Amino acid sequence: MASVPQITSQLVLWAASCVALIVGSLPAAAQGRPLKIGQLSDMSGIVRDLSGPGTTVAMKLAIEDFGGSVLGRPIELLTADHLNKPDVGLGIARRWYDEGVTAIFDIGITTVALGMQEISKDKNKLVVYLSTASSDLTGAKCSPNGIHWTYNNYSQALGVVNRLIEQKNDSWYFMTVNYGYGVNVERDTTEMIKKAGGTIVGSTKHAFDTTDYSSDLLKAQGSAAKVIALATTTSHAGNIVKQADEFGVRPKQQLAALSLTLHDTKAMGLKTAQGLLETAPYYWDQNDKTRAFAKRYFDRFGKMPNMIQASAYGAVLHYLNAVKSAGTDDTAAVNKAMRETPINDFMTTNGSIRPDGRVMRPMFVFEAKKPEESKGEWDLYKQVAEIPADKAFAPADPALCPLAK
Structure with missing residues (x-):
């Protein structure tokens, strides 16, 4: 008969073998x-x-x-x-x-x-x-x-600016959200407008939590600019477009919602969003x-x-x-x-x-359809242009970023 120590030793070995077998049978992820x-x-x-x-x-x-x-x-x-x-x-x-x-x-x-x-x-x-x-x-x-x-804000604005400038909309007024993003959008978009031969006739800034844009819209209307550029976040843009229509901004002046995305267009509905432009790398259809x-x-x-x-x-x-x-x-x-x-x-x-x-x-320019052009709830855009990758983004600048050297 085996001694107690021998039995104990055998039990330990048996238990260890069982653990090894169990672990070995588990999926690798476990x-x-x-x-x-x-x-x-x-x-x-x-x-x-x-x-x-x-x-x-x-x-x-x-x-x-x-x-x-x-x-x-x-x-x-x-x-x-x-x-x-x-x-x-x-x-x-x-x-x-x-x-x-x-x-x-x-x-x-x-x-x-x-x-x-x-x-x-x-x-x-x-x-x-x-x-x-x-x-x-x-x-x-x-x-x-x-x-x-x-x-980025450069690529998102580029397609909108190029298309509107091509249509002879060469004077612009900015409505800008007053924090880092909005300042960047106005800065970069101003540069591309001037490069394309356009001019900036004025701008106003609004706080991030603003909901009433009437004062800024009146100034934008008074500027007689051909385009009112919305250098705002995606959520601000939709609200400004709706209020702009209440003021009768369109069709006398164009609206350039520089941060427009699919969900904004869906929320506004095509009756309001029709004709607005989005520059993006993807559209579902x-x-x-x-x-x-x-x-x-x-x-x-x-x-x-x-x-x-x-x-x-x-x-x-x-x-x-x-x-x-x-x-x-x-x-x-x-x-x-x-x-x-x-x-x-x-x-x-x-x-x-x-x-x-x-x-x-590459980036693509999409135009919001007219209501009668849409064939379904999410049929919101038609593609009107493509921008190759080397044109869609500003060149790397070693003066700003040492990694670009």
Whole structure:
């Protein structure tokens, strides 16, 4: 008969063997610590429809399509609402990075985004901007750890300006939201208007929380400018357009809603939005690939994706493929892989990331249809122009961003 020590030893060996068998039979994703990525966005405020919960859906679709794990680790998506407050947003970002989040996506409001450039450098982690437009992110505030993925205020304004200037609308008046984003939009758009032979006849600035634009609209009307340019956020633009129609601005003066996106057009309705222009890298009804993604997204969320929400899918897939290719979540290795790999998804073919962090891709100019032209609830746009990638974004400027050298 075996002694007690021998029996104990045998039981320990048997238990260890059982544990090894159980672990060996688990899926690879269950064996490693999670790879954590985050979405930091406006989830409840005035620009939630620009990105918000809709972007969460697109990011989840990308994770699912990737297979849910990478390098034997489950992929975990964290989401948070920064409430459009820098202290809240940057506090969340610091905590996430300290808790192992390797990359934060989306961001939105410029004041949070500019702070994210510094935090991502300090923490040596990645940040990928989806719904942030400020061109300063690849200019004076550029960072080796920041990637400006979807668009910027330059590309968003360019198609609108070019098309209106071509139609002999050469005098402009700005209505500008008085914070970093609006100032950037007016600055960059002013430069492209003058370059195209146009003139600026005046401007007014309104606070971020303004809801009554009557005073500014009266000044814009009095300027006799051919175009009233709305250097405002996506949420402000829709309200200004509605109030402008109450004042009878159109058709005597054109409105250039420089931040217009799909959900704004949907909210206004085509009776109000008809003729307005949007410059974007994506519209759901462009081709079979864009429609296929839009159908999956609609089935999940009940709305068609705008350019931000569509781009979130490609950004997450590109990041996860870079982790897989690098064989690690190390920031430098993944950043290198992302920048060396062409961007290919349903909305972009052979896109690239410049040294300053700017993603280079074509942009398209869309015009809101007349009500009688629309064949359905989401049939809102017709494509009227395409801008190649090398023209859609301002050239990298070494004087502003040392990474561009």
